Amino acid sequence: MSEITANPLAWVGGSDAPEKHSLDIGFMALTDCASLVVAATQGFAQPYGLTLNLKRQSSWAGLRDKLVSGELDAAHGLYGLIYAVHLGIGGVAATDMAVLMGLNQNGQSINLSPTLQAVGVTDSEALRRHVHQSDSRLTFAQTFPTGTHAMWLYYWLASQGIHPLQAVDSVVVPPPQMVEHLQAERIDGFCVGEPWAASAVNQGLGFTLATSQSIWPDHPEKVLACTQAFVDAYPNTARALVMAVLEASRFIEQSQENQRSTAQLLSGSEYLNAPLACIEPRLLGAYQDGLGNQWQDPHPLRFHGDGAVNVPYVSDGMWFMTQFRRWGLLREDPNYLAVARQVQQLDLYRQAAQGLGLAPDSGELRSSRLIDGNVWDGADPHGYARSFALHALADQ
Template sequence: MHHSTVRRSLLKKTLAGLGCALLLSPLSLQIAHAADPEKEELKLGFIKLTDMAPLAIAYEKGFFEDEGLYVTLEAQANWKVLLDRVITGELDGAHMLAGQPLGATIGFGTKAEVVTAFSMDLNGNGITMSNAVWEEMKKHVPMADGKPVHPIKADALKPVIEQYKAKGKPFNLGMVFPVSTHNYELRYWLAAGGINPGYYAPAKGDITGTLNADALLSVTPPPQMPATLEAGTISGYSVGEPWNQAAVFKGIGVPVITDYEIWKNNPEKVLGVSKAWADANPETHKRLVKALIRAGMWLDANGNANRKEAVEILSRPEYVGADAKVIANSMTGTFEYEKGDKREVPDFNVFFRYNATYPYYSDAIWYLTQMRRWGQIGEAKPDSWYLDIAKQVYLPAVYQSAASELVAEGKAKAEDFPASSEEGFRAPSNEFIDGLTYDGRKPNEYINQFKIGLKPDSVL
């Protein structure tokens, strides 16, 4: 019998035992007036990555059950299977790449209406190169006190790729999915160093993303990244933890940069549900968000004091199933680059700080700008289109409703959350590896700044 089923039967017996005493209590009067969840038993999907942590913590700490939800968590084979199962209703929701609800809504790949009311985390990814590539890169990386100066730019990789070209060899890199943060971060980093990662041309039937590419990017599921690198099929990859640190532990590769250094405090995963499910289950949806907000708060509480316990939970086979030491390498505020070069990165994984859980329209719009930049959106779009799509997919009203209930219940403070007057835009930021400024209200102006990439009105 599954944990949640066991807990549920115990809870029902306890309530039955309390009987009339509960019915007469003030608490019961509040419960009677509160809307019941439309659906109590839920199945949520995830991929075996450190940043599925809010789901594991909400389950293990009883936050789902506090909301009257009985959840089964189920690992999925890959991002496509996970998305398809949310769309068909086999899963009620899932840990998703932030680009997945957006990609589905605009019809890149699978066409379906998928929404999110909860951003799961900030940061959490890295780019790893094979030992052989790193040895060549290192010749072009500034050093201080015998160690590489960070952040390491893709400028150091460019001569390596030119060597491959001169020998007529392709330079292959892995990323996890065409609409993943990892794809856009890897492309962003490469392009900032003068390397063209290639274009998508769906109108021409070319969805490989390798048109005019200096480096060929292809999909590899996260847990398979280290083995694919070791086999020599790829020369590097962009992935979430623990699969960069796994390369360090295995001695097969070197993480050269974290996404925190590419775009400081970038949004990473979301809780994705189908629009049909959200429309049919508004109370359940709000309660899910409440439980996950509490999990995010727990994960970041008291300067990450709970992270060691979180590492132990995540290392279990039903969750990430990686060695606790590997998970702890990034999850507890450090990150190891070259073997032995461990540095403090307190915000490598952020689950609540900096309004990490709020579904900002500007976060959605950034992903859409990169889809346009690389040809996944094949034609010019006005600024208004970007905001319209963001509003179709991101549901801050659901989040605000969940947050206000947590405040009313004394489980959170009002100052923990963005103001109710929040319009859905983070302040413009230039904390990117190339120093360009992103303002979510001006997507076309942003796209126009890039030296490599389609311009707002380009057509392939």
């Protein structure tokens, strides 16, 4: 399957040799773990002197705890989870964390239940009316309290005039259990990564109301993360790991054949354990929402994008902190820029990218326009966190 194009020999001997050769890498059963699976199984890690032992986890909380304790060397992680650990949010002691690179952009979805579909709640306006007029509260699931799915769900609901903390209830459900909870009518909708939203649609269990890329085109999503202590102890290993995963990310997007073979690999019981029909279409950007609509998404799940996907932009990390502040998860403003510069391992990433001949990135900040028209560019995080019509800052 693989076709290694870079020459890693300069990085496996002498002073550049990895200090640790066998790494335990945590991941969740989600399509966006693809570059780690490809790196570990298709010959991209070995030339860098690494063996990647993939360890599937059953929940994000479990993955977090093993990453912090050192049981896992690195992991496929939610952007917001890593920052929450670094800041000591969510019942865990603050631990210095490191984002080595971005693993993907886009590719998450908000789905609603068959019950809501049956009563005509099939668009955002109908959902807003239902929430504001119904006597019963809706319950939405996301995958981790500070994770990306919670932030996409909250942001989307707020952009539609629905306060995510006051008008609806939110519960945490691990990704592979979402469909089961929807089928059992324990939840009315969810925000989750693929293949679980597609799986619900394929089984006739509701429909996809919004994609995360409709909220923020080419948004940051999962990251390759570890503790800062790991980077300090094993800097060559961390760089070699980034190079191997970068090569795998580039390989996936070299051709549609590679994307299809990656989807087939992911369907295996040791990875996603899901039907190929639930994985491949949305990995290729082909969506059908369960309401009869089909489209080729202009901002599909991306793993590389000529390196743009993988840069650990400082502004990406800052954005999640602004949302923590917006929703009261942080009671005071952190030093947004200083914290993000500490977590985002831009220098290490650039060394790895340069070693692969990737074009240099444009800087530590990037600008994006989100669904509500707000532009995020990292210039004024304090003001941005307070700028929204719906927020929880006043509740503090």
